[in-house]
Amino acid sequence: MHTENLTAPLDNPVWAALTGPHRGFAESAPGGLAARYLPAANPFAALADPHDPASWADLAALAGPGQVVWLTGLPPAPPPGWETVMTIPGVQLDGREVRAEHAPDAVRLGPADVAEMTELVALTEPGPFLPRTVELGTYLGIRHGGRLVAMAGERMHPPGWTEISAVCTHPDHRGKGLAGRLIRALAAGIRERGDAPFLHAAAANTNAVRLYRSMGFTLRREPVFIGLRTPGAPESGSLNTA
Numbered sequence: 284m285h286t287e288n289l290t291a292p293l294d295n296p297v298w299a300a301l302t303g304p305h306r307g308f309a310e311s312a313p314g315g316l317a318a319r320y321l322p323a324a325n326p327f328a329a330l331a332d333p334h335d336p337a338s339w340a341d342l343a344a345l346a347g348p349g350q351v352v353w354l355t356g357l358p359p360a361p362p363p364g365w366e367t368v369m370t371i372p373g374v375q376l377d378g379r380e381v382r383a384e385h386a387p388d389a390v391r392l393g394p395a396d397v398a399e400m401t402e403l404v405a406l407t408e409p410g411p412f413l414p415r416t417v418e419l420g421t422y423l424g425i426r427h428g429g430r431l432v433a434m435a436g437e438r439m440h441p442p443g444w445t446e447i448s449a450v451c452t453h454p455d456h457r458g459k460g461l462a463g464r465l466i467r468a469l470a471a472g473i474r475e476r477g478d479a480p481f482l483h484a485a486a487a488n489t490n491a492v493r494l495y496r497s498m499g500f501t502l503r504r505e506p507v508f509i510g511l512r513t514p515g516a517p518e519s520g521s522l523n524t525a
Contacts, residue, residue, distance in 0.1 A: 292441035293375060293481060293503060297329035297355060299441035308419065310345065317342035319352065324415040325438060328352040336362060348515025355483070356506035364514035371485050371508040374492055376500035378447070378480035383471035386464040392422040392434060399431045400424070400449075407451035410485075420445060421472055423465050433461035435469055445473045447482050450491070463498060483508075 292299035301309040301318040308325070311318045316338040319328030328346070330338040333354075339362050346352050351368055356375075361367065392400060397417055404412040420437025433456060438448035447469050452461050470480045482500055484491050485508075496502075 289443065289479075290377065290503065292444055293377075295329060295333075295356060296375075296439050296441045296444070296446070296481075297327045298331060300439045301329060303442045304440040305419070312341035312345035314341040314344075316340075317345055319345060321415065323413050324419055325413065326353045326411050327439075328354055330354070330357075333357045339365070343513045343515075346513045347518060348513055349517030350513050351510055352513065353508065353510050355508050356504070357509060361509075361511055366512040368510040368512055370510075372487070373506050373508050374484050374486050374502055375504045375506055376482040376484070376492075376495050377503045378470060378482060378500050380501060381470050381480060381499040382467060383474050383480075384464075384467040385471045386423070386425075386468035389423040389425055389465060389468050392424045392431075392436070393417060396422075396424070396431065400434060403431055403434060403451055403453060404449065406453065409449050409451040412449050416449070421469065422449070423468055425461050425465065427456060432456040433465060435462065435465040437469060437473070440478075443478055444481050445476075445478045447473075447480050462494065466495075466498065 298318065301320065308321050309318045310321060314337065316331045316335065317328065328342060330342055332338050342352065394417060397414060400417065401412060416438065420440060422434060422436030424431050424434040426432065433452040435450040436448060437445050439446040447466055450462050450466060473480045482495055484495065486505065
């Protein structure tokens, strides 16, 4: 199979995940042209076709008026009526060439660890981590003296691919290769399932991107992560996630 066919799900990874392996975490729009993750698991939504006005209308109906949704890889200009709240230039990295290796010192993390995981994420800011994010895939951590000092896990799951996400290390334990060990361990598990690993990162996070490139991740594309407010005023009592 041609490389472009293998990597095609990564062109619209959220949509590919929500209409594929992660459909159990999806909320779908009335017309079936937009979907989003359960808000407690992942902040991202997706359009079947970002160039189709009907997809945008479907997403607006799903989210409700005046609500903020996060999308990735879209054209820079949304339709009239949508307000851009934030844009984050990013990179998408293909991990098929990364050396995978299990980490004996890594422990499996689960719902009972969410409070500690959230504390580490708040300290290090690797990206969004919500109360049910841990349910999206395997999360591994390294403890020192019983305290969680590093973690990484799996987030989006397009067909044939699994995204490695929430890679973070406590500032007191950086420089010890903990993040690299966890990434390689996750890659080992992903490969054993027959999938390939990939990553997203903010382009401005040059230290993280440098680490990933040194491990063998290769640049595939440069998407934009964009927060958009849907048209209209929020309904009374609705949650506006600005």
